[in-house]
Amino acid sequence: MSSENPSANHTAPTATTLIHRPRRLRRTATLRRMVQETTLTVDDLIYPMFVMEGEEQKMEISSMPGCYRYTLDLLLEEIAEVWRLGVGGVALFPVIPEVKKDDVGSESYNPEGLVQRTVKAIKEAVPGILVITDIALDPFTTHGHDGIVDENGVILNDPTVEVLVKMALSQAAAGSDMVAPSDMMDGRVGAIRKALDSEGYIDVRILAYSAKYASAYYGPFRDALDSAPKFGDKKTYQMDGANAREAIKEVALDIAEGADIVMVKPALAYLDIIRQVKDYTQLPVAAYNVSGEYAMIKAAAQMGWIDEKRVILETLTSMKRAGADLILTYFAKEVALILVNRRAFLF
Ligand code: PBG
Numbered sequence: 001m002s003s004e005n006p007s008a009n010h011t012a013p014t015a016t017t018l019i020h021r022p023r024r025l026r027r028t029a030t031l032r033r034m035v036q037e038t039t040l041t042v043d044d045l046i047y048p049m050f051v052m053e054g055e056e057q058k059m060e061i062s063s064m065p066g067c068y069r070y071t072l073d074l075l076l077e078e079i080a081e082v083w084r085l086g087v088g089g090v091a092l093f094p095v096i097p098e099v100k101k102d103d104v105g106s107e108s109y110n111p112e113g114l115v116q117r118t119v120k121a122i123k124e125a126v127p128g129i130l131v132i133t134d135i136a137l138d139p140f141t142t143h144g145h146d147g148i149v150d151e152n153g154v155i156l157n158d159p160t161v162e163v164l165v166k167m168a169l170s171q172a173a174a175g176s177d178m179v180a181p182s183d184m185m186d187g188r189v190g191a192i193r194k195a196l197d198s199e200g201y202i203d204v205r206i207l208a209y210s211a212k213y214a215s216a217y218y219g220p221f222r223d224a225l226d227s228a229p230k231f232g233d234k235k236t237y238q239m240d241g242a243n244a245r246e247a248i249k250e251v252a253l254d255i256a257e258g259a260d261i262v263m264v265k266p267a268l269a270y271l272d273i274i275r276q277v278k279d280y281t282q283l284p285v286a287a288y289n290v291s292g293e294y295a296m297i298k299a300a301a302q303m304g305w306i307d308e309k310r311v312i313l314e315t316l317t318s319m320k321r322a323g324a325d326l327i328l329t330y331f332a333k334e335v336a337l338i339l340v341n342r343r344a345f346l347f
Pocket of ligand 1: 135136137138182183217218219220221222234289290291292
């Protein structure tokens with residue numbers, strides 16, 4: 001029925017008075033491809049990856065099937081492979097051994113720390129790929145919070161920002177292309193920009209996690225890093241999922257403080273926020289397709305309840321349609337493999 005033979009367009013005359021027939025443009029695959037409004041490409045994708053100490057090991061994350069913690073040697077192999085497939089950037093998250101954690105996350109700015117060594121090694125092995133490093137204390141603190149905590153359990157803003165600045169400088173010194181504060185402390189983008197500039201790192205970009213919500217969708221990520229908070233929750237710094245205007249307020253502040261790209265996180269339950277942020281700013285907008293969103297698709301696919309590839313493409317396309325210019329996704333490699341032989345896809 002989808003023939004492009006002109007005679008297939010003709011049926012016997014009828015008495016219809018219907019002028020508009022939107023279905024005309026849906027009749028053939030070629031035409032559908034031509035009128036498609038949003039196209040997902042590998043250029044849109046950033047691959048979040050987990051790195052751990054050791055050699056020649058990769059450990060699957062049980063709540064994220066197909067996603068691994070890699071030792072540096074194997075991480076480099078994986079990065080070389082995704083780079084060949086066209087993925088332009090990786091976002092690094094370190095698994096820090098308990099013995100290196102403390103109350104204030106001092107390992108985060110160790111010049112010889114895991115992240116710093118990893119950045120150097122990637123820049124030597126695959127210089128072209130964009131390396132994005134996370135700025136937040138949670139992988140480095142014994143309590144699992146993103147900031148410094150006082151004796152009453154209060155997360156202290158300004159002392160935390162001082163540590164985040166040290167962390168950003170040490171990552172920049174290691175060769176990070178872009179730092180990504182995911183901590184949600186007030187004023188950290190401005191403090192980091194100022195410090196980077198005064199140390200001569202004027203070209204290190206800031207990808208700001210501007211509208212980051214206190215979300216239950218982060219569960220599998222915290223399994224991956226062993227970083228779940230030991231007490232309380234993150235609601236005094238991450239945003240309330242019911243709020244939209246507040247997202248614009250956070251985005252406006254981060255832009256004023258010098259962010260190069262602003263991000264909305266999570267993505268799937270916040271598509272409306274992505275659209276509002278897109279309409280608000282001329283900066284590129286990123287969306288983080290987070291661990292719980294990945295896990296839901298994987299679980300349903302493993303049960304045989306959904307068509308995994310089509311659901312992945314449909315989901316990521318919805319984020320792009322909502323306004324995301326960039327998508328951080330654990331599906332990056334899978335999508336690159338799907339798209340590599342196709343000029344376009346039709347789900
Ligand atoms: C922590 C951080 C989190 C994620 C990225 N950076 C978790 C959190 O805020 O608790 C979550 C990513 C994901 O779920 O995929 N600063």
